[in-house]
Amino acid sequence: MATPQGQHLACTHLFLRAVRDWELGKEYRLTLAHQRAKAIVSAFEFTLDEILSCSERFWDSNMDPINLLDGAATTLWTIHLNLATATIAQFAKDRPELQELCRKLLLFEVSAQYMVTEVGHGLDTQNIETRVTLLSNGSLDLHTPNPGLQTCRFMPPTLPAGGLPRIGIVMARLIIGDTDHGIRPFIVPLNDGLEMHPGVSCRLMPWREGTRPVGHSITSFNHVNLPPTALLGSLRSILPSRVQFLHSIWRLGIGSATISAVTIPALRLYAYIVATYSRRRKVTNTRGETVPIISFRTTQIPIVRALAQAAALEALFKEIRVYFGGQPGTALELDALQIRNALAAVFKTTAIYHYRGSSVELTDRLGAQGLYVQNQLVGLEQEIRGLTIAEGDVTVLCIRLASELLLGRYSVPPPRNPSSFLALHEHGIFEDMQVILKSIGGKYRSEEFNRLLLPQSVALIRSIGSRMAYEAMISAGVHPELVALYEASTISQDMAWYIEGKVVVGKKQVMQMEEAAIGEAYSKLDVLLNEIGIEPYVQAPIVSEDKWKNWVESMPVLRNKSDMEIPKYQGSGNHAIVSLEDQRAKL
Template sequence: MTLESGRSLRDTLSSLVHGDSYRKLQPRLGEIFSPDVFARPSGLSEQERYSLTYERLRHINGMVDTSTPLLRQRELLFPLLEWAAMADPSLFYAFFLHHCTTIGSVLEFGKDRDDLDDLLAELASTSVVGALLMTELGHGNSNAAVRTEAVYDRDHNEFVLTTPGPEAVKYPPSVGAEGVARTGIVTARLKVGEQDCGLFCFVVPIRDSEGACQGVRIEPQDSPSILPLDWAVVSFDGVRVPYRYWLRDSASISNDGTFTDALSTPALRSRQASRLIRYVWEGAAVGLAAVARGSAAIAVRHAHERLTNGTFAGNFASAMPVIRYRNQQRTLFGALSSAFVAAMAAKVIASPDPMPQTAGAIRTVFTLKAAIDQIAERVTVASREASGVLGFSPQNRFLDYQGLAHSFNAAGLSSQVLYLNAAWTMALGLDYQAPADDTLPPADRSLRDPAVWSLLTTARERRLHEELVDELGKARADGLSEFDAWNDRFDLAERMAQAHAARLLVGVIRTEVDALAEPRAKEVARTVCALHVLTEIMTHSGWYLAEGLLTAAEARSLPALLNELCAEIAPNALDLADALDVPYEIVGAPIAQADYASAFTNVAAAGPLG
């Protein structure tokens, strides 16, 4: 379909996913992610698979200019992360750990220091590969409970890194691959004399091409089959770390051994060690949105070619594409809709200019990351299930993408913890003011109106916030401790934060869709986004009904309205799938092709591609 401007519907809608700078970069991305380099050979051993991941990391590094850290080339970094996620989720993980968290830590906590230039150059060349060693086996994702110690040795102006017990081993850094030199960013509790100075990051060589460095013990662990990474348990026994490898931020130790820090307490310092996690949230959001896009596009394309002689067709001799069935449309167009929403949210996070480091902006980033992760989990699973037995085939990528989505539910704090952190800051009013609960429009309103979406999601956030604050206030008045006050209200807190995320997403949708100049493209985009938003509203229709925000007639109308939206999406579904900008040549899923049976047979004969 060609619109009035001469641009195709697909090209116009793809602006929801990417800006003009991406279009200019696309040919270069095609060169970097050559199908020959990113073929998926079968029969590899675990060590061979790990080696391939790091070979690909070096390949990408060799194809781009990293003399300026990629974190400072955001318009290049995020497209590279997207394509890496769709080409090879294990590579994506290694790539973002190297360029975002490892180099990011040096830039974040070693700011304005020229004595780290050689380290940055070494990392930029990937002669060593970076890793993050933050979480510990005995304390899960609780970085505040880190037990690894870095004791300052004044006589040698060094730090001695020690793991005090099995609960303090670092788990699960991906540093187990043989023959790959690794440098880690290790979080440890700094001790100067008898003083506990809080958590800091240290640059620590973990292994060279021959094996573990002196004092470092690496115990390889089993890797999940759907996201193969060289996981390990790492412990330290008297590892000596030079003073310059202390990423000291605003702290210092004088010649007489006196520790000083602009932050007044160890607790405040320990919180600062998590600043680098924002790079995780940004990178994860982009990669998760990418695999949601890939899954939805593959499944929708396949459903147009996959024929069935269903009982409900009424004629067993007549086959029809499964996409004709409304239940398939609700699943697959729902995945398509959610993939667009995730892509638009990731586009906001991955803007050329990073968000300001205010409490509100940081909360927005991690709340959107949690929402995108939940979308990616739903979309990857729904796309796989809707594709039948071929959805379970590794060649068709759903399992790979599902593995990445599941992994990031825990990485960089779990989605639930992120929501609870958001709720905590919002309940305290930290850079947050609850939105106005405006009067809803007249009874003849349309649930397809984006203004109604905003009113409903705003009212839900406002009222759940009021309920949470009121409940916490009553609990404190009754003499409950802060733990007990929150402990029975975590469910309410999570629902409030999820409502906040829903409102944020509606705001993103309205901004991005309204920016489309073509009336026809705007109409199609609004229709596909409506499916996601109204599905979310229907999920909570009981609450909206109880609050008087939906009428009984509106609540009953939602299933039929979702079917209407599916019927309107159907003629444009393939254009919408292609507007998600999935590079099928490197994804390589046979079922994304029109003649998927021939493509799958050829792939099976020659070895899986993509």
């Protein structure tokens, strides 16, 4: 969903040629990512209230297509605002020094990171070991215990970058005397933009090839002295440790949903680029006619299916926002936190699986050209792959949620139409799993639960997500062609279940449903592509002959010296290399 701010940014010098970044040095690209993150934060001008309450404007900004142009910038700004700034803002009401810090964060004058994961604990965050000890003078001592890698912080970029001072919200155990007071958030200075803070050590990990550089790091703390004000919250907590932990990391549940929203414009970008390329690319068909490759059903299907999935995800994303309003310490109780985390897991799982299936198929439809990051799609695939793990690993989110739903600890919103195909599917999978649970005596910590039920968790959560997305599409008044296509293609993904359960007559019925829905949606392709407003964010040279030609002309050429026509070459041996500067100057 494009916003005026995003549309404006896409036309600025900073973003206009983002697709050509890949030819620049990585350090420079890292600086660019910080500049773009700052530009996005500055353009949206969110207030603390908007971020804390997940206002519609803040929520929707996560599916703005501007987030597609530099995945590193998107990672930086979303962590900065949604995780770090929001965690501080929760405590800022009566603390002027935090209000001043928040003011700087809202302007991106200071860059903020969010640090939970330890190398040795990964997803097992409840058992992290980093400690903050209250000293007798009232100050705090932050330390990475057990020298060695295991308790170092894993992934958040803590290096000096972008010329901005950087702080981290570090989750660590608060130790007072001999007592562990649970995992709490602390504000920790990481660097001043040039040099690391004393006691903070950052080991720079290799750049993740095929993605834009973020500066992922492994970080350790060696008795870093912090003022008492570094602690966010009170020294003594009355909450049980698990509840305290959930309250400390409450923004992560929101992040699981919001970072996955980038799949919505991404699916649209893929559909647009593939549709545009497939219209201009001509081949000879079996009748000897020259036809565009979009005339083949095998190209039409992934394009319209991705558009239907994007519409479904957008409707679902908007619909669940109301659950994300409160904050711990106010009216938000554990039940509400659990439902919120459940819906975030449902959305993330559905979004990632739709995106994964469609992105690979659509990139394939670009042939060899699809393999180049300059054509936008393959780089996004790598970046969104990272999002599958960050802020809630999809498999583990599904395992946890499926287990809690089966045990009846809480439930997701029930179907509006329990007799729809997708609601029957969800109900059937849930019932089957409950039968298994009963057969093992309800023992959810047993080996049988591990063997028989965990592998079905993803299927259950996907079935919930697809049903909810389908209902949200209907409520939002999405084009009926897209609703029908979403329903038919979801059924076809688990056709065996529908046939076995006699919910459909047979394979033929599903194929007819899907074929009719694809035909209807494809007949509206122009309208659908116009409506998604993705064109200003398309920088891939593959979409037009001219852009493709310009890009090819910017590539170095090797020729024998005797074949040179233009005098400005740098000769060497029998070959000569065209000066890159000369070629690029022509663009």
